[in-house]
Amino acid sequence: MKDFNASCPVPFGRYDRIVLGHGSGGRLTANLIRDLFMPALGGEILSRLEDQAVCPVDLPAGARLAFTTDAFVVRPIFFPGGDIGSLAIHGTVNDLAVGGARPLLMSAAFILEEGLPLEDLARIAASMRAACEQSGVQLVTGDTKVVDRGKGDKVFVTTSGIGVVPPGVSLSISSARPGDRLLVSGPVGDHGIAILSVREGLEFETLLVSDSAPLADLTRVMLEACPSIACMRDPTRGGLSSALNEMAAASKVGVKLEETAIPVRPSVAAACEVLGLDPLYVACEGRLVAAVREADSERLLEVVRSHPLGRDAALIGRVVEDHPGIVTLRSRAGGERVVSLLSGEQLPRIC
Amino acid sequence: MKYLDEYREADSVRRLADRVAQTATRSWTLMEVCGGQTHSIVRYGVDRLLPPRIELVHGPGCPVCVTPLETIDRAHAIASQPGVLFCSFGDMLRVPGSRGDLLQLKSSGCDVRIVYSPLDALQLAEAHPDRRVVFFAVGFETTAPANAMSVYVARKRRIANFSVLVSHVRVPPALEAIFQSPDNRVQGLLGPGHVCTVMGTSEYEPLARKYGVPIVISGFEPLDLLEGIWKTVSQLEEGRAQVENQYGRAVRPEGNPASLRLLEEVFETVDRKWRGIGTIPASGFGLREEYHAFDAERIFGVADLQTQESTVCVSGEILRGLKKPPQCPAFGKECSPETPLGATMVSTEGACAAYHAAGRHLPESPESRSAS
Numbered sequence: 229m230k231d232f233n234a235s236c237p238v239p240f241g242r243y244d245r246i247v248l249g250h251g252s253g254g255r256l257t258a259n260l261i262r263d264l265f266m267p268a269l270g271g272e273i274l275s276r277l278e279d280q281a282v283c284p285v286d287l288p289a290g291a292r293l294a295f296t297t298d299a300f301v302v303r304p305i306f307f308p309g310g311d312i313g314s315l316a317i318h319g320t321v322n323d324l325a326v327g328g329a330r331p332l333l334m335s336a337a338f339i340l341e342e343g344l345p346l347e348d349l350a351r352i353a354a355s356m357r358a359a360c361e362q363s364g365v366q367l368v369t370g371d372t373k374v375v376d377r378g379k380g381d382k383v384f385v386t387t388s389g390i391g392v393v394p395p396g397v398s399l400s401i402s403s404a405r406p407g408d409r410l411l412v413s414g415p416v417g418d419h420g421i422a423i424l425s426v427r428e429g430l431e432f433e434t435l436l437v438s439d440s441a442p443l444a445d446l447t448r449v450m451l452e453a454c455p456s457i458a459c460m461r462d463p464t465r466g467g468l469s470s471a472l473n474e475m476a477a478a479s480k481v482g483v484k485l486e487e488t489a490i491p492v493r494p495s496v497a498a499a500c501e502v503l504g505l506d507p508l509y510v511a512c513e514g515r516l517v518a519a520v521r522e523a524d525s526e527r528l529l530e531v532v533r534s535h536p537l538g539r540d541a542a543l544i545g546r547v548v549e550d551h552p553g554i555v556t557l558r559s560r561a562g563g564e565r566v567v568s569l570l571s572g573e574q575l576p577r578i579c
Numbered sequence: 580m581k582y583l584d585e586y587r588e589a590d591s592v593r594r595l596a597d598r599v600a601q602t603a604t605r606s607w608t609l610m611e612v613c614g615g616q617t618h619s620i621v622r623y624g625v626d627r628l629l630p631p632r633i634e635l636v637h638g639p640g641c642p643v644c645v646t647p648l649e650t651i652d653r654a655h656a657i658a659s660q661p662g663v664l665f666c667s668f669g670d671m672l673r674v675p676g677s678r679g680d681l682l683q684l685k686s687s688g689c690d691v692r693i694v695y696s697p698l699d700a701l702q703l704a705e706a707h708p709d710r711r712v713v714f715f716a717v718g719f720e721t722t723a724p725a726n727a728m729s730v731y732v733a734r735k736r737r738i739a740n741f742s743v744l745v746s747h748v749r750v751p752p753a754l755e756a757i758f759q760s761p762d763n764r765v766q767g768l769l770g771p772g773h774v775c776t777v778m779g780t781s782e783y784e785p786l787a788r789k790y791g792v793p794i795v796i797s798g799f800e801p802l803d804l805l806e807g808i809w810k811t812v813s814q815l816e817e818g819r820a821q822v823e824n825q826y827g828r829a830v831r832p833e834g835n836p837a838s839l840r841l842l843e844e845v846f847e848t849v850d851r852k853w854r855g856i857g858t859i860p861a862s863g864f865g866l867r868e869e870y871h872a873f874d875a876e877r878i879f880g881v882a883d884l885q886t887q888e889s890t891v892c893v894s895g896e897i898l899r900g901l902k903k904p905p906q907c908p909a910f911g912k913e914c915s916p917e918t919p920l921g922a923t924m925v926s927t928e929g930a931c932a933a934y935h936a937a938g939r940h941l942p943e944s945p946e947s948r949s950a951s
Binding site for chain 1: 627
């Protein structure tokens with residue numbers, strides 16, 4: 229994506245911004261697809277421009293399909309460490325990956341606001357392509373609609389993804405058992421704070437970068453090394469707190485966390501102090517939390533730490549029999565508290 | 580993080596908690612004034628480290644919580660007018676008025692924005708000369724200087740489309756109201772660290788003397804709070820009632836002279852109504868006459884708007900330290916952060932919201948065993 233810049237010779241015709249006609253289904257739509265989307269995203273299947281993607285599948289016996297969808301409305305659309313395009317690919321890839329699926333096929337639907345610079349859209353499309361390549365998925369179908377200026381906010385993207393869960397892999401948030409240990413793959417809260425740091429009215433001296441990244445390779449390596457992983461979650465909206473509360477509720481177990489064990493970057497911790505936020509509630513877009521049997525936990529930690537996306541991984545707590553459905557945390561100061569689900573909206577429109 | 584982690588370190592916390600236990604020979608009830616202190620106590624479980632003899636009750640120091648319903652309604656009346664750009668700190672947006680909160684007003688099409696500083700609101704006024712920009716100036720003495728600065732700068736630069744809806748409150752008169760009350764339970768006080776950073780400590784001397792209540796100005800980290808508790812208990816055990824400063828790294832006895840000059844320039848002391856408590860004489864700041872051109876209450880003609888408080892919520896008793904959140908029959912049931920009946924459930928500094936966030940409404944939680 230870094231190699232792409234505004235000087236790329238994209239022939240946008242006489243328009244340099246989205247107009248309502250780009251969503252008409254007529255010539256302007258065709259031009260937009262031909263001149264902007266196809267050069268960036270067109271693989272063999274997408275280039276056929278059929279109403280549906282017909283894809284050859286080769287499923288091993290016992291394999292199952294995983295299917296997920298996600299909408300992205302992040303503001304601003306470009307942020308340190310990514311943009312709405314890469315985020316839309318990573319988000320859906322990660323939802324497949326934490327279910328143990330190998331992501332294969334993706335769709336993308338764009339709602340464009342009249343007035344969006346085509347240059348911005350081209351940048352987003354190029355970023356999506358790079359994210360697809362990095363994640364090993366093919367974007368095979370898509371759609372574009374245009375809404376009047378003021379009726380949207382630049383661009384909204386919805387992606388869906390299909391992946392294959394290999395035979396023998398069965399992860400579920402209801403599978404955590406007392407005694408399991410909890411592993412997080414890296415520092416939490418980077419994405420939410422990175423978005424917040426570039427919002428109107430907030431300026432930090434250090435650049436905080438989103439952790440947005442595709443987790444499919446990390447989860448593949450983890451599952452190969454350690455089939456006893458019970459469940460995985462990517463802590464996006466609601467942060468680590470939501471991911472673990474959902475796990476505790478679904479598995480009917482308690483969760484006990486050690487505050488000092490949870491990795492948080494000093495810059496993120498400082499930003500949270502200033503803004504009165506709790507890093508446990510701030511979103512990540514390239515992290516996962518896993519419950520794993522005690523006996524395998526140290527080995528899994530080594531495996532995750534040897535992966536580029538897991539260098540700062542840590543074991544942060546345990547699954548317990550006590551207080552089912554409730555997550556507690558032993559604070560740095562030694563006292564204990566419940567980590568409840570987030571009420572209301574801490575940071576709107578972060579993904 | 581430097582200057583924070585060392586105040587949260589578990590061994591030192593344990594040692595100080597032990598020292599409190601050794602010092603206290605009988606039961607004492609202490610109040611921490613500030614919502615920030617309450618939040619920290621619950622977040623780090625500081626109260627659970629104390630011997631049962633020491634009871635902490637939570638004070639009125641949450642600005643969102645004590646802002647009266649009619650002030651919220653005035654904010655709504657202003658924000659709904661055409662051409663108004665209404666700015667507020669995020670917490671105030673979720674406080675229910677008589678007809679919903681400011682977020683609902685925003686969703687119905689009014690221009691309501693979160694700012695992180697009143698000077699951001701002033702910038703918005705400069706950037707949108709065709710709009711009337713109003714900043715919701717709530718808070719204690721801590722936030723008053725920054726809000727005073729916005730008005731001061733607006734007058735200097737003649738930014739005529741900027742105004743503030745002022746609902747500033749002062750801590751000492753509220754403490755006096757609590758100490759005077761016949762049902763007062765508070766024997767010792769953790770004083771407001773950030774308020775005193777601005778105001779200094781002299782206002783608290785007469786209170787400690789007159790009511791025989793030791794006042795230890797305290798910080799907000801676990802070690803600050805425990806040291807404050809220990810100093811307060813020591814005074815009680817020795818029969819003293821003095822003002823001590825635990826938060827020396829921020830608070831000087833004379834306060835912050837530049838801030839005090841600015842407050843004096845822009846504000847005068849006025850009577851102020853407190854949510855759940857009622858009107859307390861001289862308990863607030865209002866704009867001086869020279870600054871009336873920036874007074875949103877006057878500009879928009881909402882000063883006469885009066886509203887009746889709900890009768891269900893016991894936040895008034897909670898704010899005076901008479902009750903704790905779990906003693907309210909609605910706590911965690913009809914009243915939750917999603918459906919707050921009163922302001923103490925809205926702000927993260929509100930005692931009810933702090934208890935709820937720490938899971939103290941849940942029967943299975945380890946906290947609930949010691950919180951009752």
